[in-house]
Amino acid sequence: MGTGTPATETTMTSTRPTTRNTWQRAAVRDLLENSAEFRTAQQIHDLLKEHGAKIGLATVYRALQAMSEAGEVDVLRTVDGEATYRHCSSGHHHHLVCRSCGYSVEIAARPVEEWANEVAAANGFTDVGHEVEMFGLCAECSKR
Amino acid sequence: MGTGTPATETTMTSTRPTTRNTWQRAAVRDLLENSAEFRTAQQIHDLLKEHGAKIGLATVYRALQAMSEAGEVDVLRTVDGEATYRHCSSGHHHHLVCRSCGYSVEIAARPVEEWANEVAAANGFTDVGHEVEMFGLCAECSKR
DNA sequence: AGCTGCATGAGAATCATTATCATTATGTGG
């Protein structure tokens, strides 16, 4: 089909996001924005279906992938390598995650940023980035 | 020899390693001790076979699993979730890894440890641990 | 040397994630 590419190829902004707003992506985004916990793609899929949404698993993966690339969500790996996602504020930050209930808090780490740069420089490394995640028991879970 | 433990009395709740010294595990250990880079289980398997060792992939996985549990190796996840292993000094530490050549350096992070504890306490978390990994370009790779 | 049971190896089985591809529907221009 669509044989000849229409010469109507005007000077349209090529850098257009080319990303469409579907209710599926909105659903994933909404769900994440209402949770302070990291969830796996499959958990998100299940939750959405419980909510009555008829959405495909592959779509959830694609939405999450897009959102993470856009910096809208944070991705963390569980000990066994599963990816978990959480809505996040824009900008650089880290997390303090409860390993019991999954509750998490975003934390700024100004001191760490500086320390990281120093260490990197001291070792001759350049273009350095870092990952810092903390795991423990939140106040609630600590009581039990 | 006999630690005076009754031969027949298998009641000893001993936390004996019950781990046998096979040449396969030694091979994996040797290979890791001679590399300052993180490698995936399959890479290790390939390298061993190149060296003429006739070892099974499952065995490599088991050896790495045992070694990581014993704290003899560090485990890191690549961006796409693959586990990579590297020989490490005992004790708590972190890494500065070159994302180009894979070269890595162990780094102590006393300042970070303290900071981590403070943040954890400030948020009511207990039993806190943390992960800190830094990625960048080593001096060599920076030149290019 | 003889035993016992953990370790090994080859391949099947899992499981999360990605790719395929026909179909649907979004954003746009007419």
Place this chain on the structure above:
DNA sequence: CCACATAATGATAATGATTCTCATGCAGCT
């Protein structure tokens, strides 16, 4: 408001890493 180009969706197959199965082998101990 309608038509169109095409990104997005969804059901499913495919991929790939890691784990499990189980018959056989070897390490450690007597």
